[in-house]
Amino acid sequence: MSVSATTEEAAGIAELEEIYQHSTARKLTLLGVLFILLIVIALVATATGVAGITVADVARVILSKIIPGLQLSTVSDLAETIVMELRLPRIFLAMLAGLSLAGAGAVMQGVLRNPLVSPFTLGLSAGASLGAAIAIVLGTSVLGSAFIVAGKYLIVVNSFIFGSITMLLIYGIAKIKGAVPETLILAGVALGYLFQAGVSALKYFSDNEALKDLVVWLMGGLWGASWETVIILFPIVLICLILLERYAWDLNALGSGEEVAMSLGVNVDRLRLVTLMLATLMASSTIAFTGIIGFIGLVAPHVCRFIVGSDNRFLLPGAALMGAVLLLLADTLARIVLAPVEIPVGILTSLIGAPFFLFLLLRKKHQYW
Template identity: 50%
Template sequence: MKNSESSNTKTTRLYHTIQKRKLLVLVTLFIILLFVSILAVGIGSVYIPPGDVLAVFGHALFPGTFASPDDGMADLIVMNYRLPRILLAVLAGVALATAGAVMQGLLRNPLVSPFTLGLSSASSFGAALIIVLGPVIFGSLFAGTILLAGVAFSVKSLLLILSAFIFGLLSVILVYLISKTKHTSQAIMILAGVVIGYLFQAGLLGLKYVSNDDALRDIVTWLMGGMWGATWQAIAILFPIVLICFILVERRAWDLNTLSSGDDVAKNLGINVQRFRISGLLIVSFAASACLAFTGIIGFVGLMAPHICRMLIGNDYRYLLPASALLGALILLISDTIARVIFAPIEIPVGIIMYILGGFFFLFLITRGHGRYLA
């Protein structure tokens, strides 16, 4: 009896130790993200010291308490240009990394992500469709604005999000339907995502061919991936979308943990697996597609962040989802900062940086990890 109680006590202590370690990882990632964000706001063709950055933030939040920095241009650069870009990178990183982690759990495949399932290409096709055909279909209304909750939003931005979401979700549904066929392996699922991505790429090429110079420039920007669409209006649209979608999937973290044990186990515990998969894919596709409508194609965030976090804290989705979100935001923010400064004052697309990082990351997993992290 005493041995049993002692064993239970040790198990409880070990459990609490592991939980504290996971919380420590989350807190560490949050602090690093906050620190990097402050540094990134000051880095650029015009350097702004961290003290001036904090002074700008303090003056914006509490104008009666904190004075603005001596450099009058610092406030303009930080608030009008760099801060929206930093926030867009963070939101996009959160959405893509969370989508990758959730998709991997729902489809029980460690290689799926918004990029490999063709969602990125499909969303960009939807955005390009609005860029090219929007003025023709909607006329003068396309350049108008809509007042929502006292904030004016452009019709173009709202249509971009809606179209990107519809086509992004379509790609995920097609891959999901293929995965439901008999004898479909994980490799076939990835190949299906690649093929669907190619189909939407063909559509993009067609739109580029028939578009005028202005539309063609916008489409090319989307394909390269970047934070050039960062505005306070974009942040006002994306912040509630990403926040609500993250809360919705985090609330189902236990169900994701259960699903990892198999569909039969999940069904026996009262989970409607079919409905759960569809609703989960719908939620994360909406968040990822909305961000991709402003950033264009950005790959590998949804693959890298969940894999790294699994190495750090395991497969418990209660911690894996927030850790992936924080790490995804950190990866994309650092990549965008490098893209801004590496050839300053010329900016290169952040998609180029992500392709390089993603390629080296998976080469590391294959050669050093012997593929065990991809199993």
């Protein structure tokens, strides 16, 4: 090989490295912008509502809690109570739910290599709905009478267990027939219809009060927000997202096809099982507290894919942040658009998400994988 050829090759490698570093820096900057945008929206959302509280008041209250001994006499006790006990828990729950549902949707789309997959379309939400319906209508838990002592968590635990069972059944069916993406998706659709039939039957046989509670839960909302809920969800969502990020390179390899991934040493079956279980744990935990909130897990990964591309190292955290932004905006709008009447956020996400998703599909000029 001549000296000139070696020099040209080195120059080409250096140019590629520069392009890669520039692309990485750009994507990290976009993630940083998303994070800052989320913080700003959270502050504005906390100040937004029937009671007149400014963003400055919100900042003062939060600072007084973060910095012990800081005295802020300009903040009234009423404002502090509204911020700390009513609005902030709801804001945090909205962000956690958005992070969870969008992150799970991005992982499911990547693992199954299908842009239409989400916790909602895979039947996970339908399974959680059946669990909640059993708790609301029959007043019983799948864990038996020993659990009924913690009655306020009856719906939460039932919906979580049924959501998790759904994914285990889906994977079990796919394992019997061969764990290919098509089998997983079709199994999810079939189980979704089965569980929806169970929910419909429970609606039919329920009394008026139970029917009302079930319908409200199925609409999806953040009414049950509390610091207790946030404390339970936060470690689950954070740990699942961190663990899923560790599989980003394997998901990138799988995006090029199963054969390519296996040739690079990726255990495809194990990757599917672990990532789908982590995504299910994260999404089921959230659905158990919020009810059915559709389209966040479907739309947010697509929006982020247009922004940062399909590299899962950036797509997974980006989709999670985008989901938090979208759900926080939707919940804030749901609180104020007909104030003091509150619209269930699940209705609003579907009303906004469906046409927006169709718009994205019509504008799409390239394949995702």
